[in-house]
Amino acid sequence: xxxxxxxxxxxxxxxxxxxxxxxxxxxxxxxxxxxxxxxxxxxxxxxxxxxxxxxxxxxxxxxxxxxxxxxxxxxxxxxxxxxxxxxxxxxxxxxxxxxxxxxxxxxxxxxxxxxxxxxxxxxxxxxxxxxxxxxxxxxxxxxxxxxxxxxxxxxxxxxxxxxxxxxxxxxxxxxxxxxxxxxxxxxxxxxxxxxxxxxxxxxxxxxxxxxxxxxxxxxxxxxxxxxxxxxxxxxxxxxxxxxxxxxxxxxxxxxxxxxxxxxxxxxxxxxxxxxxxxxxxxxxxxxxxxxxxxxxxxxxxxxxxxxxxxxxxxxxxxxxx
Numbered sequence: 001x002x003x004x005x006x007x008x009x010x011x012x013x014x015x016x017x018x019x020x021x022x023x024x025x026x027x028x029x030x031x032x033x034x035x036x037x038x039x040x041x042x043x044x045x046x047x048x049x050x051x052x053x054x055x056x057x058x059x060x061x062x063x064x065x066x067x068x069x070x071x072x073x074x075x076x077x078x079x080x081x082x083x084x085x086x087x088x089x090x091x092x093x094x095x096x097x098x099x100x101x102x103x104x105x106x107x108x109x110x111x112x113x114x115x116x117x118x119x120x121x122x123x124x125x126x127x128x129x130x131x132x133x134x135x136x137x138x139x140x141x142x143x144x145x146x147x148x149x150x151x152x153x154x155x156x157x158x159x160x161x162x163x164x165x166x167x168x169x170x171x172x173x174x175x176x177x178x179x180x181x182x183x184x185x186x187x188x189x190x191x192x193x194x195x196x197x198x199x200x201x202x203x204x205x206x207x208x209x210x211x212x213x214x215x216x217x218x219x220x221x222x223x224x225x226x227x228x229x230x231x232x233x234x235x236x237x238x239x240x241x242x243x244x245x246x247x248x249x250x251x252x253x254x255x256x257x258x259x260x261x262x263x264x265x266x267x268x269x270x271x272x273x274x275x276x277x278x279x280x281x282x283x284x285x286x287x288x289x290x291x292x293x294x295x296x297x298x299x300x301x302x303x304x305x306x307x308x309x310x311x312x313x314x315x316x317x318x319x320x321x
Contacts, residue, residue: 260301
């Protein structure tokens, strides 16, 4: 498998996951604004768009939603993400199924057509649900129609790394919106409302309530979204799956001791051994920032290890110019 094709596979699912997560983030934040009248600036911060977006418009909800949904120049926007997902799919058309291509193309055509804009204007919540459902359909079809092998491993690796980082970003909204989480567990009504919104944004409310029927506590929500090994959107679950896919790729390509593998496995081990109490005592924001930064570093290392690898030094020694 040539590196260019592997990179297309990796980014195809990263962009799909990015579009879905942005729809989740904006959708849930809309509901949270109606309940608490908090601002939109934290959404720009955790999305990494704070420096790109005009500061004077950062609290204008309509303007922020327009930017994060329709602006093609926004690297995290829904339209931009689906555009690049489709472009990557087009470049590897021979590797994906007809059904998968048709589902990606249908999502893009709907978003670009009059029906997408019409739904956005008439029923904003339904619009964001449609985006999430469209991405879920593409991923579901891919799981049922693609051959198991390196291409699908690279796709899943990109998806799970993107999801791990996005879950951490969604969790970090509270720090920028309300303030740090107290290790004592004392919470205001607004904080409780935010934890509920956070669970909804990760489609975790039902699974969480089945485990914690006695009530909602911040430490339980944090542990669930950070470390629950059975929930497919928790940071730990996503990173362990990423490590599995990366291990398969290393084995199939004959790669040994890759930097990306070391970084990823170290991060998984840190999450496994660190307790929720330790996370809260050291600062949840600091831990989430570390996860986001390290996940980004892993992605950069994957690029160097597999998509643009440097030739071993001995090659230059054996074949001097």
